[in-house]
Amino acid sequence: SQQGEEDPQALSIQEGENATMNCSYKTSINNLQWYRQNSGRGLVHLILIRSNEREKHSGRLRVTLDTSKKSSSLLITASRAADTASYFCATDLYTGANSKLTFGKGITLSVRP
């Protein structure tokens, strides 16, 4: 079964609106990461949040982590058509050399111009 599961599966918004995507996981983690994938391409790392952090920002991205609820959210503010892509959360359970990421199924975001 998937460790991380994103919600919703698909999201369609108007350019300029904010997009909020959620991720839930089942077991304790070392860190949680968000990735973006344009159609037919590899994934690109967006942001990493460690288990002892609650919020991180990077440009128009804001990620929160609630370890008590085992959930994370990715907020994209003032969305643009170029933000159209699939977004994945990935959880890292272990430390050091045993580090391995487990990915969710992804959220398809469409931003209408």
Next chain:
Amino acid sequence: SQTIHQWPATLVQPVGSPLSLECTVEGTSNPNLYWYRQAAGRGLQLLFYSVGIGQISSEVPQNLSASRPQDRQFILSSKKLLLSDSGFYLCAWSLQGNSPLHFGNGTRLTVT
């Protein structure tokens, strides 16, 4: 800066034929290397990972194998492809420890 190369971009192979996908990384030493497979609507499945030359860990028993003959080279192979091997194969690298993955552009494999 570091770069990752993965080839070919697309591949159509008949059932029963062999497979060899190659991935190389430049600009870093002793990276962790990974092979993932992405099926439509199913997210990414970790197939193999390697923390050093000749060290391969398999996550899912299947028709595939991986090798790391050099520090920055990772190869995914099969002796006889199955229809179920079709998918989008992604190679990735990371620094040792809990660091982000850097992905190649993937290989779209269609087994006919």
